[in-house]
Amino acid sequence: MLGVGIGLLSLGxxxxxxxxxxxxxxxxxxxxxxxxxxxxxxxxxIIPHLSHFSVDVYLSKKGYRVCxxxxxxxxxVRDIVYIEPSVDxxxxxxxxx
Numbered sequence: 001m002l003g004v005g006i007g008l009l010s011l012g013x014x015x016x017x018x019x020x021x022x023x024x025x026x027x028x029x030x031x032x033x034x035x036x037x038x039x040x041x042x043x044x045x046i047i048p049h050l051s052h053f054s055v056d057v058y059l060s061k062k063g064y065r066v067c068x069x070x071x072x073x074x075x076x077v078r079d080i081v082y083i084e085p086s087v088d089x090x091x092x093x094x095x096x097x
Contacts, residue, residue, distance in 0.1 A: 003047060007040025052080075 014033040017025045025033065056066075059082045067089035070081040083089060 003040045003042070003044025005040070006043060007037050010034075010036035010040060056080075 010033050014025065014030075014037075017029060017033075064082040064084060067081045067083045069089050069091050070083075072079055
């Protein structure tokens, strides 16, 4: 969401400058707007992978493991269930919460 917000904010600022500013954006403003929009797209693609990796490393160090039976994925949305070693990994784990 952060990357999408940055990208949309920069495009919104660019539209406001172009249409309501009365004159075209300067080269410096145009470069800043385009670079921030591109960085927003890059952040939207990179941040989910970085957060998944960092959470996985952190929880693995704490002794948790992934329960594949209780985890699921729908399109691009993935829910990963981490459990303690003392807990049995079953599909019923989701229903018990």
